[in-house]
Amino acid sequence: MDDDDFVPISALQHYLYCPRQCALIHVEQVWAESVHTAQGRVLHERADRPRSAKRRGVRTVTAMPLAHAELRIRGIADVVEFHATAQGERAVPVEYKRGRPKTHRADEVQLCAQALCLEAMLGHTIPLGDLFYGETHRRVEVAFDDELRQLTYGTVTAVREMIAARLTPKAVYQARKCDACSLIDLCQPRVVGRHRCVSTWLAQQLHEA
């Protein structure tokens, strides 16, 4: 079995935000460094903070490695809470986001993928998870319904195909997304879009002077 074709769960979220961003990070990789280190650092700062392992019937595990052998996805959950119930412990994945709730479903898909892994690993269904948004300081409950599960499966397939093809989609500048993207300076959507033909540009420049 080849371990390398596991899709990182974070890639699903990147893909739904922007397929090119996903390719820059997961296909070209050379620029994943800044994003990953930043993410890792934030994650560590939180994971390193002492927190009680158990309180009021909730056991909390941070930085928990997850994988789904059939879907071939893997990742690390920020936090998994285990709630004590009459039937035993029930897992609830919790993902921390710096920003605020979004109009797209990338965060939900990421959480859902974590839930799918937990289901496969623990052997019980996980109906709900939480997204915690730093900006609003609110938890948003996410129901893992059929629609979200289908969207997650579909995204896994799309990402796997893109990574296998090793192609980076062309840049399309969209102010709302691009201006908020940390990779904008590496992706250069405006520059790449502006100059359709570099030779024409160069010839013009040389003769202007």
Next chain:
Amino acid sequence: MRRQLNTLYVTTDGAWLRKDGENIVMDVEGETRARLPMHMLQGLVCYGRVMASPALLGHCAEHGITVSFLTPNGRFLARMEGPVSGNVLLRRQQYRCTDDPVQCAAVVQHLLAGKFFNQRAVIGRALRDHSEKLAPEDDAALTHAYQRLSRIGDKVLGELSLDVLRGLEGEAAQAYFGVFDHLIRVDNPVLRFKGRSRRPPLDAVNALLSFLYTLVTHDCRSALETAGLDPAVGFLHRDRPGRPSLALDLLEEFRPLMADRLALSLINRRQLSERDFKVMDSGAVLLKEDSRKNVLVAYQERKREELRHAFIEEKVEIGLIPFIQAQLLARHLRGDLDAYPPFLWK
């Protein structure tokens, strides 16, 4: 774009560099001489007998600070870098493209078009700023070289043979360096330019140029590695073991602005004088150790200056331009741009 941070050049013989928290500390003979926060740094360059502690090297590797070791004269010895670069797909594309004569020539055309344009710009500046002070024959020679570079620049874009392209580069170098001495406005025979010489440089101007070229090459190399390209496999410069051919390719566009122009201003503004150079018995001329520091400071300051990048149409610090160009080359190789847009100094 990555933030332009400082490069720390350590030229003190016998310096011991160590990590203290988030700071880099330089000890000399057991005494602390300098202390600098490391988040300000993108590179650490050690000249000659300089040592660094394992803890410091580890921290640099983790934080993307490249560490280079050079001989006291600035010849490259070794470089340490953390696990940042290494996009195998991009590198394969680079190898395929350099192996294909047609694709390779297309990149070389643009590299050279940029180089000739920028060489011409150096002469153009002198003509514009100092025309009235120039002797008529010097003015005529400069004007002639300017026109010659324009003509060679026109030829280069249609030319697909690599040999012919290299020939044009030679012609341009002749035209440019043939009048380079006219750009020097101090009346000291020691500071005249007597034609390009290197290994060893045979006059002060060449010593200064060679030193600056090493600095720019070093920055080009970092830029390429940051973009995930292999600095050893070039388009214009062919593979030779140990030679950073692609860094030398990229250097071509920057020489006029980042080295030649800087050398001229250091001499013309009398920031360097004949006392800054020493002549060896062999006739080789070297920049003195203390003077190297002045040049390094001037180089770092020059990199902080801003100019408008003709292709990305944004104001950028000069020090970032090699990184932008490396990235544009990578974007061309990955298919985002149909050709490589050279850096044009306007």
